[in-house]
Amino acid sequence: MLTELQARKWTRLFHVYDANGNGVVEKDDYEEIFQNVVASRNLISGTPEYDRLYAEFMSDWEELRKDADKNNNGKIELSEWLEHGDRRSNNTEMYQTVLDLASHIFELLDLNGDGAISLEEYKTFYRSWRLSEELAAEIFPKLDLDDDGGISKKEFMVLIWQFHHSDDPDAPGNLFFGPY
Numbered sequence: 001m002l003t004e005l006q007a008r009k010w011t012r013l014f015h016v017y018d019a020n021g022n023g024v025v026e027k028d029d030y031e032e033i034f035q036n037v038v039a040s041r042n043l044i045s046g047t048p049e050y051d052r053l054y055a056e057f058m059s060d061w062e063e064l065r066k067d068a069d070k071n072n073n074g075k076i077e078l079s080e081w082l083e084h085g086d087r088r089s090n091n092t093e094m095y096q097t098v099l100d101l102a103s104h105i106f107e108l109l110d111l112n113g114d115g116a117i118s119l120e121e122y123k124t125f126y127r128s129w130r131l132s133e134e135l136a137a138e139i140f141p142k143l144d145l146d147d148d149g150g151i152s153k154k155e156f157m158v159l160i161w162q163f164h165h166s167d168d169p170d171a172p173g174n175l176f177f178g179p180y
């Protein structure tokens with residue numbers, strides 16, 4: 001079972017993924033988020049980088065659909081999402097999927113490829129998830145655990161672990177996807 005705190009975090013993430021705001025997570029949302037990401041990175045359709053990213057997005061969607069879409073209607077309802085979240089947080093086998101996904105997300109966020117997420121890159125991420133830059137600026141310092149101005153891969157993995165597992169209301173990783 002997800003704890004009350006974990007359920008709130010997963011509900012937050014649901015709304016982040018539901019890019020078109022229609023109350024279910026579906027392939028269209030992945031398409032929309034992908035379009036935002038390629039626009040923010042100035043990637044052009046038909047280039048290898050664009051195609052590789054698109055394939056990653058679609059394979060992440062397929063992974064999600066396979067595990068989460070229990071009534072097989074091609075959409076993930078919030079109840080299905082929370083059950084999926086429970087499996088993902090509490091099943092060690094699923095957790096490998098989380099780590100793989102986290103690596104994809106880190107790569108997406110680190111736009112200039114220098115191995116750390118800067119405030120500017122974090123803001124870009126917020127824009128592509130339809131969240132405000134002010135919010136990004138407010139949360140970023142809490143995520144930069146060693147206060148060196150960037151979120152390193154190591155810090156990112158700690159934060160993602162906290163987001164998925166922690167039941168501590170003060171864990172900074174809870175805030176990774178915004179207030180919940």
Ligand SMILES: [Ca+2]
Pocket residue numbers: 017018019020021022023024025026029
């Ligand atoms: Ca949707």
Ligand SMILES: [Ca+2]
Pocket residue numbers: 068069070071072073074075076077080
């Ligand atoms: Ca469904």
Ligand SMILES: [Ca+2]
Pocket residue numbers: 109110111112113114115116117118121
């Ligand atoms: Ca960077």
Ligand SMILES: [Ca+2]
Pocket residue numbers: 144145146147148149150151152155
């Ligand atoms: Ca840091």
